Amino acid sequence: MKKFNNKVAAITGAASGIGRMLAVNLAVKGCEVAISDIDARGLEKTAEMVEKQKGKVSIHEVDVAQRDQVEKYAANVVKQHGRVDMIINNAGVAVAQSVDDVSYEDFEWLFGINFWGVVYGVKAFLPYLQKQPEGHIVNISSVNGFITWPNHAPYCASKFAVKGFTETLWQELRNTNIRVSCVQPGGIKTNIARNTRFYKSPGNQMTHEQSIDAFDKMAGTSADKAAGIIISGMLKNKRRILVGPDAYVLDGLTRLFPVKFVGWFAAMVGRE
Numbered sequence: 001m002k003k004f005n006n007k008v009a010a011i012t013g014a015a016s017g018i019g020r021m022l023a024v025n026l027a028v029k030g031c032e033v034a035i036s037d038i039d040a041r042g043l044e045k046t047a048e049m050v051e052k053q054k055g056k057v058s059i060h061e062v063d064v065a066q067r068d069q070v071e072k073y074a075a076n077v078v079k080q081h082g083r084v085d086m087i088i089n090n091a092g093v094a095v096a097q098s099v100d101d102v103s104y105e106d107f108e109w110l111f112g113i114n115f116w117g118v119v120y121g122v123k124a125f126l127p128y129l130q131k132q133p134e135g136h137i138v139n140i141s142s143v144n145g146f147i148t149w150p151n152h153a154p155y156c157a158s159k160f161a162v163k164g165f166t167e168t169l170w171q172e173l174r175n176t177n178i179r180v181s182c183v184q185p186g187g188i189k190t191n192i193a194r195n196t197r198f199y200k201s202p203g204n205q206m207t208h209e210q211s212i213d214a215f216d217k218m219a220g221t222s223a224d225k226a227a228g229i230i231i232s233g234m235l236k237n238k239r240r241i242l243v244g245p246d247a248y249v250l251d252g253l254t255r256l257f258p259v260k261f262v263g264w265f266a267a268m269v270g271r272e
Contacts, residue, residue, distance in 0.1 A: 001086065001136045001179060001234050005030035008081045010073070012064050012121060013091030015042025017190030018140070020049070021227035022088060027055025029231070034077040034084070036062040037091070056081075064091045064117030065109075067124075074124040086234075087125040088138040089118040094155045094192055096211070097199040106197055107154045114158035115165075122169065126178070135178045136234055139166040143186050143250050150202035150266055170239055179237045181230075184251075186244035187219035188226045202269040220244060 001007070009026050013019040014035035020042070023033045027050045035050075035057060037043050043059045050057040058080045062073045077084045093113050095106045118139050129135030144152065145159035166182040173180055193215035198208040221229075221244040233241035242248055253261050 001134060001237065003029075003235075004231075006032075007085040008032045008034065008077065008083050009086040009088060010034045010036070010077050010084055010121075010125060011088045011090060012036050012062070012117065014046050015039035016046075017192070017223045018185070018188060018226050018230070019088070019090040020046045021223045022090065022230060023057070024049050024053060024055075025224070025227045025231055027053040027057070030055075031086075032056040032058075032081050034058045034060060034073075034081060036060040036064070036073055038063050064089075064120060065112030067116075067120045070117070070120040071124045074128060077125075078128050083132060084125060084128045085132050085134070086136045086138065087121050087129070088140070088230075089121040090138075090140045091117050092140060092142075092192065094152065094196040095199075096151050096196050096201060096208075097154075098151050099153045101199065102154060109197075110154045111158050111161075114155070115161045118162050118165065122165075129178055130176070133177060136181065136237075137166075137169065137173075137178060138181045138183060138230065138234060139169075140183045140185070141166065143184055143247050145182075145184055147250055147254055147265060148262065150269055151200055167239075179234075181233060181238055181241055183230055183233070183241045183243060184247055185226055186221065186242075186246035186250065187215065188221050188223055188244065189216065189219045190223055202266075218246075220246060 009031050011019050011022050014023050015037035023035050040061050047057045060073050062069045095110050141162040142159040144156045145163040148156045170180040193212045201211050226243045229243045
């Protein structure tokens, strides 16, 4: 993407966190934003923040796990803004539970949002993006798209899936007008830990409240800074965008020790 001025970006999961700050920062750069989430109040707050930057914004209450809602979202964005140039598939959730005990319902709920929400977003918006001189698809994976975390198998599996899906998409679109980026954030100060369906921490050592506190202490990058890094990566048409110093450290360690690091990491978070 060469510039954002007078472009239109659709952003999922925009009621808080990275999605919210992507909307605000893109508006500062002259981009219209079409924000979506299931949290109507959060969307209203994001819209207020965008409007303070003199940005044009439309609100769409969407459950990304529902294909018909995502398809309607794409059509409505074009109807209200006249075009769409970018889709940022940011919506995500987490479940903290062992593979032994996690329910199929929780597993399917998470995959419906984290993976199928990305697939639906790509397929719903791609036909509209192809009509523009240039378009951009941004899918938010995670450092858990290349490292695993005990008691987070559904989350890790979904983020590995997003990475694989996005890299394949890049291969297919590499000679077209559509750019594709896979974002892999480290610890970002968002509400994901608070909103996790929490049952059990690694090693069963922490309560939900304690795990939230630990995450807040570990998360070293603000949502605003994360949004800035992602936007910079989009302008450079980067295929892979790592977000946060911890993302670079973890990426380096997994490259240096692709087998041993799995064991070290398991021991570090409490499960030998």
